[in-house]
Amino acid sequence: MIPVFKKELIENLRDRRVVLNTLVLGPLAAPFIFVLIVAFTVQQAIDRAEAELELVVVGAEHAPNLVRWLTQQGVVVKDPPSDPEQAIRDEDEEVILRIPASFPEAWTAGRPAVVEVLTDRSRRYAGTSLARVESLLQGYSRQIGQLRLQLRGVTPELSQALRVQTVDLSTPESRGGLILAFLPYVVLITVFIGAMHMAIDTTSGERERRSLEPLLINPLPRWQIMGGKLLATTAFALATLAIGLVAFTWALKFLPTAQMDMALNLDWRVAVTAFVLVLPVALLASAVLIILAAFAKSFREAQSYVGLIMFIPMIPSFWILINPSRLETWMTWVPLLSQSILILEMVRGETIQFAWMATSFVSTGILALLLAAVAGSLYNRPGLIFGDG
Amino acid sequence: MIEARNLRKCFGKVVAVDDVSFRAEDGQITGLLGPNGAGKTTTLRMLYTLLQPDSGEMTVDGIDPRREPLAVKRRLGVVPDSRGLYDRLTARENVRYYGELHGLDRAAIDTRLQELIRVLDMGDFIDRRTQGFSQGQRVKVAIARAMIHDPRTVLLDEPSNGLDVMSTRALRGYLQELRREGRCVVLSTHIMQEVAALCDRIVIIARGRIAAEGTADRLLAQSGASTLEDAFVKLIGSDEGLLA
Numbered sequence: 342m343i344p345v346f347k348k349e350l351i352e353n354l355r356d357r358r359v360v361l362n363t364l365v366l367g368p369l370a371a372p373f374i375f376v377l378i379v380a381f382t383v384q385q386a387i388d389r390a391e392a393e394l395e396l397v398v399v400g401a402e403h404a405p406n407l408v409r410w411l412t413q414q415g416v417v418v419k420d421p422p423s424d425p426e427q428a429i430r431d432e433d434e435e436v437i438l439r440i441p442a443s444f445p446e447a448w449t450a451g452r453p454a455v456v457e458v459l460t461d462r463s464r465r466y467a468g469t470s471l472a473r474v475e476s477l478l479q480g481y482s483r484q485i486g487q488l489r490l491q492l493r494g495v496t497p498e499l500s501q502a503l504r505v506q507t508v509d510l511s512t513p514e515s516r517g518g519l520i521l522a523f524l525p526y527v528v529l530i531t532v533f534i535g536a537m538h539m540a541i542d543t544t545s546g547e548r549e550r551r552s553l554e555p556l557l558i559n560p561l562p563r564w565q566i567m568g569g570k571l572l573a574t575t576a577f578a579l580a581t582l583a584i585g586l587v588a589f590t591w592a593l594k595f596l597p598t599a600q601m602d603m604a605l606n607l608d609w610r611v612a613v614t615a616f617v618l619v620l621p622v623a624l625l626a627s628a629v630l631i632i633l634a635a636f637a638k639s640f641r642e643a644q645s646y647v648g649l650i651m652f653i654p655m656i657p658s659f660w661i662l663i664n665p666s667r668l669e670t671w672m673t674w675v676p677l678l679s680q681s682i683l684i685l686e687m688v689r690g691e692t693i694q695f696a697w698m699a700t701s702f703v704s705t706g707i708l709a710l711l712l713a714a715v716a717g718s719l720y721n722r723p724g725l726i727f728g729d730g
Numbered sequence: 731m732i733e734a735r736n737l738r739k740c741f742g743k744v745v746a747v748d749d750v751s752f753r754a755e756d757g758q759i760t761g762l763l764g765p766n767g768a769g770k771t772t773t774l775r776m777l778y779t780l781l782q783p784d785s786g787e788m789t790v791d792g793i794d795p796r797r798e799p800l801a802v803k804r805r806l807g808v809v810p811d812s813r814g815l816y817d818r819l820t821a822r823e824n825v826r827y828y829g830e831l832h833g834l835d836r837a838a839i840d841t842r843l844q845e846l847i848r849v850l851d852m853g854d855f856i857d858r859r860t861q862g863f864s865q866g867q868r869v870k871v872a873i874a875r876a877m878i879h880d881p882r883t884v885l886l887d888e889p890s891n892g893l894d895v896m897s898t899r900a901l902r903g904y905l906q907e908l909r910r911e912g913r914c915v916v917l918s919t920h921i922m923q924e925v926a927a928l929c930d931r932i933v934i935i936a937r938g939r940i941a942a943e944g945t946a947d948r949l950l951a952q953s954g955a956s957t958l959e960d961a962f963v964k965l966i967g968s969d970e971g972l973l974a
Contacts, residue, residue, distance in 0.1 A: 348819070348827050355818040356818060547814075551812035552812065552816060554810050555872070556831075557780060559803065560801075560803035560833075
């Protein structure tokens with residue numbers, strides 16, 4: 342088994358394209374893109390929150406006090422365009438404040454005076470500006486309302502029956518966990534990507550190059566030949582995973598976590614634990630991919646089968662997304678789901694029970710060994726050797 | 731020595747090998763001659779254990795490949811129809827890999843490799859990656875890796891396919907060398923001249939059956955023809971597949 346293992350590793354490591362795709366681009370792309378996106382989003386949010394708010398006001402003459410107050414709050418009031426609705430649709434403006442002609446009358450009569458805020462909520466960039474405008478207007482409304490009550494000799498607190506205080510027990514780590522929610526998916530897909538090329542190359546690739554038949558004439562049991570291929574594929578998957586985790590852990594240091602008011606709990610200890618947790622998944626992925634690829638008639642056909650398999654590692658992450666629920670013991674028995682959930686708990690900074698780790702490792706390991714046994718029996722089928730069935 | 735008796739193998743409804751019996755002695759070259767699709771490759775695949783016969787008996791040096799496939803494989807050197815090499819390994823690494831699969835140690839492999847490089851004249855290209863090798867070079871590497879464990883019995887499936895004249899001559903020289911060393915050599919071919927030039931015994935296979943067996947002289951006498959080619963056509967009853 343060892344000679345097969347060594348030879349497959351040497352042969353594939355000599356293929357520059359494989360090394361580049363599997364060991365460099367595959368594991369490094371995700372952390373790079375992630376850090377770029379998060380850094381960009383955070384920067385944008387900070388910019389928008391701190392930038393001076395420009396606000397178009399239509400009918401400013403109807404409420405000069407309000408407009409003056411807005412200016413005092415640092416808002417740059419701009420003159421209105423001819424067609425405010427069109428300006429929003431054309432994305433010339435994010436938010437427009439319109440004060441109707443009925444404003445002064447309602448205001449003096451002490452009735453709620455209507456003001457309109459025009460915006461397009463489906464434009465996500467407008468969200469920050471809209472929130473700032475609404476909060477300013479609420480502030481003005483509350484201030485005037487309290488003055489009115491005081492004028493009538495009523496304490497403003499009477500109008501406030503409840504004061505709601507939400508005590509947020511989330512920690513910087515758990516808030517960071519929200520951002521790292523996709524990490525399990527990236528980890529699992531990295532393992533599958535790492536195993537993919539090797540699984541195809543050592544099985545349907547070997548047959549297509551017509552070197553499988555002579556290989557099987559050598560005097561060792563066929564399951565050992567397959568075993569060597571399986572081990573080599575698993576080793577490649579693990580190497581890819583290790584590179585990916587290291588890259589991620591390192592890349593996160595470049596994020597402005599302090600400004601985000603969160604902590605990303607992916608340090609070396611968590612990375613190593615995640616690696617151990619995902620170890621049996623590497624064997625599982627390799628066995629599944631090898632079984633598929635061995636049945637394919639050509640390298641190309643194998644690639645199309647394997648492409649379909651790539652959605653498997655997505656399933657647990659989607660499930661968690663659609664059905665966010667607490668960790669329950671049965672989940673730690675389900676391969677792929679258990680790894681996803683436990684990694685999520687770890688990046689949230691929770692302590693992981695050793696028993697959970699063990700059940701995840703054992704259940705996934707057993708399934709992986711079963712599939713490995715299936716793979717090991719494949720070369721007893723003549724159809725898979727000669728490619729005619 | 732190889733003995734096969736009444737071998738039969740079907741793939742679904744197709745009978746690939748119907749009733750094949752022959753002997754191949756040590757120190758002789760035995761040729762399986764027959765048109766394409768006659769069942770030569772299937773017969774060889776049963777001998778080197780990649781296919782199981784549906785019925786019939788066979789032994790290699792008295793060992794039944796079905797009962798002890800690994801023991802038989804250790805005795806056989808096989809150059810199958812598929813001669814795929816690993817392009818990203820050098821010729822030396824390709825051969826060494828097979829030596830390791832046979833469980834030989836590094837020193838034994840290197841000693842044996844030295845000899846094969848000399849006999850097969852591979853010195854010029856032994857340390858080059860096999861990508862871009864000529865057919866002749868590929869066959870030499872395929873032979874070297876089949877012979878790395880010094881097998882007593884050698885099976886070759888259409889070994890001269892795709893070889894130019896010089897490579898074919900070198901191959902014949904090598905097979906005669908194997909015969910001189912007392913090995914049992916079996917080769918399958920559809921090329922008459924090859925059989926006439928090399929083989930001590932000829933086994934003619936057509937449609938999965940043995941059409942005739944014996945020395946070239948005996949086949950000539952049996953068919954009453956004057957050339958081996960005419961004898962062949964007469965014995966298999968048609969010239970179908972001969973030109974392919």
